[in-house]
Amino acid sequence: MHDSKKDAIFAEPLTQVSDFVFDQKVVEVFPDMINRSVPGYQSILHGIGQLTRRFAQPNSKVYDLGCSLGAATLAMRQNLTQVPDVQIIAADNSTAMVERCRMHLEGYRSDIPAEVICVDIRELPIANASVVTMNFTMQFIPQDERQNLLQRIYAGLKPGGVLLLSEKFKSESTEMNQVLVDLHHEFKRANGYSELEISQKRAAIENVMRVDSLATHQQRLHDVGFAAVQVWFQCYNFAAILAVK
Incomplete structure (x- = not known):
């Protein structure tokens, strides 16, 4: 995935900042954007x-929901070589992302079948799953629909199956939240983003990305039935959670 161009989408002043969309323009710079932003x-x-290598089960499906360009799909696929009869299903609702994801997967030889589907993940049937990944995807699902999506994922998981959920989150303390946001903005500045880029990107994404607190995410996972829920990674206001059925 080294064909990415430098992200300069918000480098020039925009008369009106539109809501962020995962279109062809974003596809072209996405790897650079996400590495410099997350x-x-x-x-x-x-x-x-x-975690995929540890929890994937033989004769099961592995899902990447909101796969974008397939970075998580590839990470999973590379770790499934010892798991017999496993199939990957990657899904995203952006046609531009799905087309490029297919190209990326075709660029890496593998015996593990992987299907990339253009679909709203809220309508994708999930069954016989041992691993489901949502890597910075839930934050783009309307908040009142997140519980229902988690219930469908939980129902589609085999016993011992896992959900790997990565999310940007907000602190429940206003003061602490500001500290995390400031640290994140410093991270972006250190990666070459200007004040204009940071502010315009924030304006573009605030209507389409609604972040929850970590406690809210954890409570939802417990509520749908997950037996164990553990934060396994955190940096500033970004975290990754392992939930085991």
């Missing part, structure tokens, strides 16, 4: 691979 992103991908 602290610990590569560590999270590595961990998704490790």
Whole structure:
């Protein structure tokens, strides 16, 4: 995935900042954008691979919901070589993302079948799953629909199956939340983003990305029935959770 161009989508002043969409323009710069915007992103991908290797079951399906360009799909696929009869289903509702994801998967030889589907993940049937990954996807689902989606994932998981959930979150303390937000903005500045880019990106994404507190995420997971819920990675206001059925 080294064909990514530098993200300069918000580098020039915009007369009107539209809501963020995962279109062709974003596809072209997405790997650069996410690595410069999400602290610990590569560590999270590595961990998704490790956890997939640990929890994937023979004769099961592994899902990447909101797969974007397939970074998590590839991390999982590379760690499934010792698991017999496993199939990957990657899904995203952006046609541009799905097309590029298919290209990326075709670029890596593998005996493990992987299907990339363009679909709203709220309508995707989930069954016989041992691992389900949602890598910074839930935050784009309307908040009143998140519980229902989690219930469908839980119902589709085999006993001992896992959900790997990565999310940007907000602190329940206003003061602490500001500390985390400031640290994140410093991270973006250190990666070459200007004040204009940071503020315009924030304006574009605030209507489409609604973040919850970690406690809210954890409570939802417990409410739908997950037996164990553990934060396994956190950097600033970004965290990854392991939930075991």
